[in-house]
Amino acid sequence: MGTVFSVAAPDEVGSEVFARAWDEACALLRRIEEIYSPFIADSPVSRMRDGRFGPADLSEQPDLTEAEVADFREVLGLCAQLNRESGGAFDAWAVGDPPAFDPSGAVKGWAGERASVYLAEHGVPAHLLNAGGDVRLRTDGRASWTVGVEDPHRPQQILAALTMPEGAVATSGTRQRGSHVWDPLRRRPADGLTQVTIVGPDLALADGYATAALALGARARNFLVELGARGPYQGFTVDDEQGVWWSEGFEDHAPQLRGLLSRGN
Amino acid sequence: MRKVLLALLLTAVGLGLLLSFKSRPGAGTSALGGSALSGVSGSNGSGNSTSTTPSGSPSASASSTPSAGTSTTTTTKTTTAKTSSGAKSGTFTGTSEETRYGAVQVAAVISGGKLTNVTVLQVPDNGGYEDQIVSIAVPELKSEALSAQSANIQVVSGATYTSQGYAESLQSALDQAGL
Numbered sequence: 001m002g003t004v005f006s007v008a009a010p011d012e013v014g015s016e017v018f019a020r021a022w023d024e025a026c027a028l029l030r031r032i033e034e035i036y037s038p039f040i041a042d043s044p045v046s047r048m049r050d051g052r053f054g055p056a057d058l059s060e061q062p063d064l065t066e067a068e069v070a071d072f073r074e075v076l077g078l079c080a081q082l083n084r085e086s087g088g089a090f091d092a093w094a095v096g097d098p099p100a101f102d103p104s105g106a107v108k109g110w111a112g113e114r115a116s117v118y119l120a121e122h123g124v125p126a127h128l129l130n131a132g133g134d135v136r137l138r139t140d141g142r143a144s145w146t147v148g149v150e151d152p153h154r155p156q157q158i159l160a161a162l163t164m165p166e167g168a169v170a171t172s173g174t175r176q177r178g179s180h181v182w183d184p185l186r187r188r189p190a191d192g193l194t195q196v197t198i199v200g201p202d203l204a205l206a207d208g209y210a211t212a213a214l215a216l217g218a219r220a221r222n223f224l225v226e227l228g229a230r231g232p233y234q235g236f237t238v239d240d241e242q243g244v245w246w247s248e249g250f251e252d253h254a255p256q257l258r259g260l261l262s263r264g265n
Numbered sequence: 266m267r268k269v270l271l272a273l274l275l276t277a278v279g280l281g282l283l284l285s286f287k288s289r290p291g292a293g294t295s296a297l298g299g300s301a302l303s304g305v306s307g308s309n310g311s312g313n314s315t316s317t318t319p320s321g322s323p324s325a326s327a328s329s330t331p332s333a334g335t336s337t338t339t340t341t342k343t344t345t346a347k348t349s350s351g352a353k354s355g356t357f358t359g360t361s362e363e364t365r366y367g368a369v370q371v372a373a374v375i376s377g378g379k380l381t382n383v384t385v386l387q388v389p390d391n392g393g394y395e396d397q398i399v400s401i402a403v404p405e406l407k408s409e410a411l412s413a414q415s416a417n418i419q420v421v422s423g424a425t426y427t428s429q430g431y432a433e434s435l436q437s438a439l440d441q442a443g444l
Contacts, residue, residue, distance in 0.1 A: 133423045150423025173424025
């Protein structure tokens with residue numbers, strides 16, 4: 001999966017509390033990798049991918065505790081929700097050719113969200129967690145973090161700056177993990193979009209929506225318009241030809257963008 | 266390759282400071298790519314805190330701050346080691362890695378044996394595409410506001426960190442630094 005996690009927190013947290021909470025969060029993340037990595041030959045995800053067991057047999061797996069089984073079901077539920085809401089553009093059961101089970105498009109964000117929750121509950125309520133370019137932010141409400149949206153074509157440059165006290169910013173790009181994002185609807189690598197950024201309350205959903213939008217490619221805008229109209233998840237896209245676009249609600253987090261896009265309605 | 270990279274990156278980060286939280290210009294974007302999904306652990310260093318102000322500080326630009334609360338200047342902690350064993354310092358340029366899209370190249374900045382920054386030198390580009398973005402979509406943003414090294418940006422969300430070639434280039438830079 002190739003993800004490195006890093007964290008920053010305000011100084012008033014205290015060194016020992018911070019170090020301990022982060023060490024424990026890292027242990028959580030390592031355990032998540034052991035369970036969900038498709039690169040580990042006998043991980044539960046790899047076994048499920050090979051067909052060695054199915055979702056109904058989760059509780060019988062010797063290497064999963066009861067709590068881990070419950071978490072796995074939560075991940076499967078998340079994949080189902082994303083599949084439903086994206087009209088099939090996100091499909092953890094149809095990744096690659098031939099189609100196989102790989103929940104990685106949701107697990108990275110889910111893992112980051114879990115780590116952030118852990119930190120918040122163990123003495124680090126305000127922090128900035130970076131999960132390989134997906135970001136989860138928390139403050140006490142008094143201040144905001146500022147997050148840049150990377151320009152995929154120019155190193156060290158950003159396309160927009162988001163100011164927010166709390167929430168998640170997830171970015172998916174066609175160059176992640178050294179391979180294409182898979183479009184399960186057309187059974188081929190996704191094209192049309194170079195990068196999608198989703199901002200919203202939860203990193204697991206933001207990551208999943210970003211993956212879905214990237215898979216939709218040139219058809220992503222309708223999806224993102226509807227997503228942004230019915231809830232708090234807003235999108236920003238970079239496409240192969242026309243440049244950038246963003247949903248109206250995205251401007252609430254990046255006011256410098258207001259009025260720059262002409263919209264049909 | 267991945268497992269080896271994992272071990273080396275963990276060692277490097279255990280000694281180093283993963284950052285994008287510096288307020289002064291010149292700070293790069295954070296995060297390393299390429300290791301298997303893993304946490305980064307390290308104890309907190311002393312004296313390495315940097316001043317980063319979540320927006321709302323008096324020095325912020327006119328960009329809006331949602332909350333009207335009092336601004337607080339905070340120093341941020343990041344994971345860093347207490348001791349630095351080696352005296353290696355400098356910028357080590359990784360190999361330029363060819364990917365199907367073009368070349369990816371990074372440089373690792375080492376200070377006192379610790380990795381303190383990763384700078385992306387090359388990513389595959391798309392010719393005149395960047396002019397198109399700026400002229401069509403965001404004409405009013407000044408060029409300095411577009412810099413990820415702006416004092417007001419604490420972190421950059423992007424896909425570069427997990428891109429193909431990034432890890433290989435970074436690994437070669439760390440190899441040169443002896444980390």
